[in-house]
Amino acid sequence: MSGSLVCVGTGMTLGAHISPIARSHIEQADIVFSLMANGFAQKWLEEINTDVRCLQRFYQEGKNRNITYNEMVEAILSQVRDGKKVVAAFYGHPGVFACVSHRAIKKAKLEELPATMEPGISAEDCLYADLAIDPGKTGCIHYETSQFMFYKRNIDTAAHLILWQVALAGDKSLGKFSTGKAYRQVLVDLLLEHYPADHQVILYQAKGIAIDAMREDKISLTDLVDAELFMHTTLVIPPCRKMQPNEAILAKLAAIDKKEDRIKNGPELTLVL
Amino acid sequence: MNKVIEVLIQMASDSSLSNDRALTSMLVTTDLTESQVFAISSKNIERLAETIYDLPMIKCVPLMVPEDGNEMEIFTCIKTFATNV
Numbered sequence: 238m239s240g241s242l243v244c245v246g247t248g249m250t251l252g253a254h255i256s257p258i259a260r261s262h263i264e265q266a267d268i269v270f271s272l273m274a275n276g277f278a279q280k281w282l283e284e285i286n287t288d289v290r291c292l293q294r295f296y297q298e299g300k301n302r303n304i305t306y307n308e309m310v311e312a313i314l315s316q317v318r319d320g321k322k323v324v325a326a327f328y329g330h331p332g333v334f335a336c337v338s339h340r341a342i343k344k345a346k347l348e349e350l351p352a353t354m355e356p357g358i359s360a361e362d363c364l365y366a367d368l369a370i371d372p373g374k375t376g377c378i379h380y381e382t383s384q385f386m387f388y389k390r391n392i393d394t395a396a397h398l399i400l401w402q403v404a405l406a407g408d409k410s411l412g413k414f415s416t417g418k419a420y421r422q423v424l425v426d427l428l429l430e431h432y433p434a435d436h437q438v439i440l441y442q443a444k445g446i447a448i449d450a451m452r453e454d455k456i457s458l459t460d461l462v463d464a465e466l467f468m469h470t471t472l473v474i475p476p477c478r479k480m481q482p483n484e485a486i487l488a489k490l491a492a493i494d495k496k497e498d499r500i501k502n503g504p505e506l507t508l509v510l
Numbered sequence: 511m512n513k514v515i516e517v518l519i520q521m522a523s524d525s526s527l528s529n530d531r532a533l534t535s536m537l538v539t540t541d542l543t544e545s546q547v548f549a550i551s552s553k554n555i556e557r558l559a560e561t562i563y564d565l566p567m568i569k570c571v572p573l574m575v576p577e578d579g580n581e582m583e584i585f586t587c588i589k590t591f592a593t594n595v
Contacts (some may be wrong), residue, residue: 252519272572276559277518279566284511296570303575327572334574384576402573414570447521448553468571 240317242345243324244331244338246357249443251278254358259326260285262355266324270313272337274328274469275445282326292337302411310341317350328445330359334381334401360471361399363443367451368473370397375476382406382472386424392431395481398474400424403440404466414468421462432477434459439473440466513541514562517550 243262248254263269263282269289273279283289292312295305317323325331331338332354345352361379365372376396382403384390392398405413407420435457442452456464461472517540520527527533537547549558559565 250522251515252522273566273568274571275568276562276565277515279568280512280562280564281515281519283566284515291566293567293569302573306575335572336575337572381574381576387576405573411575446555447518448550448558449555450553468573 240320240350241322242313242317242341242350242352243355244342244353245324245326245355246330246332246359247273247278247282247326247328248358249274249329249360249363249445250358250449251275251281251446253447256355256357259355259357262324263326265322267321268316268323270309270316270323270325272309272325272327272335277446278328286324298414299410299412306337306340309337310344313337313341314344314348314350317345317352318348327357330357330362332356333359333361360401360443360469363451364399364441364471364473367443368439368441368453370473372397375480382424383408386427394431394477395479396476400472400474402468403461403472404468404470415466418462421466425459425461428458428474432458432474436477437475439475440464441471441473442467442469512562514546514550514558516540517542521550 243266245259245262246255247259247263248256264285266286267288269282269286270292271279271282271289272292273282279289279291290312292309295308295312297305313323313325325338325341327335327338329335338354342352342354364370370377376393377399378391378393378396379399379401380390382400383405385400386407387409403421403424404415406416406424408416437455438458438461440452440454440456444451452470454464458474517537520536521533527536534551537550540547542550543561546558546561548554549561
């Protein structure tokens with residue numbers, strides 16, 4: 238019998254966000270591998286399928302997460318190769334800021350094993366709802382915080398800037414569960430090149446269970462250094478200036494409008510033979 | 511299913527339980543212990559967790575690796591473009 242892999246998202250809030258198809262995959266799987274954000278979600282999972290294998294055992298402080306994730310991928314795929322119907326369940330969305338599912342699906346496909354993904358409600362989805370941000374209004378740029386620090390990225394201060402995994406800012410080792418004030422100061426200094434020191438930023442966390450509350454702490458940018466951050470804390474930086482009109486493009490568009498109006502409103506010509 | 515998990519799921523999926531009075535009425539009908547009802551009513555997650563003896567421990571949440579082989583993909587694109595030229 239041929240094995241298969243489905244990576245599913247269980248959403249952010251236990252019981253509220255999972256899709257019917259994702260739940261069905263979990264219930265019908267031979268084996269479910271799991272990476273949940275809290276013990277309640279893990280316990281729920283263990284009660285809807287009798288063979289749930291938690292991937293937490295691969296994590297170890299000081300161990301490079303690239304190695305950890307490759308070990309997780311191998312654990313998942315070895316069961317698919319054995320012909321099992323495997324589900325890998327991740328909290329939130331399995332394909333957003335979660336490389337295990339992408340790596341597992343990519344590797345499975347290279348081995349010609351069937352592998353698909355079912356979305357879940359992500360932290361990003363919750364963020365837009367909880368903080369009343371419409372990404373279409375002024376635009377929204379998302380970066381993984383360390384990547385934002387390691388590389389020269391563009392910043393548009395007229396759009397929202399959202400930095401994920403801010404608690405691990407500047408971790409080159411990929412082995413830390415959090416970085417300290419010195420690392421955060423480097424991030425703040427980088428942001429101060431673009432934003433005023435008293436610019437109000439938001440520390441956001443989606444709620445994990447029904448009695449949880451979402452976090453929406455508004456602080457000054459410079460206070461980020463001393464703020465309490467967790468692995469799932471996200472930094473939201475609202476725009477600090479208005480969008481600047483692109484005069485050159487607007488002039489080009491106006492010329493096209495004018496030309497089209499002239500064609501539309503001009504005298505109707507008839508061909509006289 | 512564990513009674514606490516059942517209640518948490520009910521609370522998360524039944525919109526009528528979003529007000530405190532409805533929640534209190536629902537909690538009375540459950541088989542939860544007094545300390546579990548108190549933890550839920552006072553929204554005390556740590557205390558609620560302590561009431562489930564076999565609640566799994568979560569060490570780390572899934573995290574993204576900042577450098578995940580993107581350079582290789584960009585290189586492939588450039589190579590394809592050069593061949594077409």
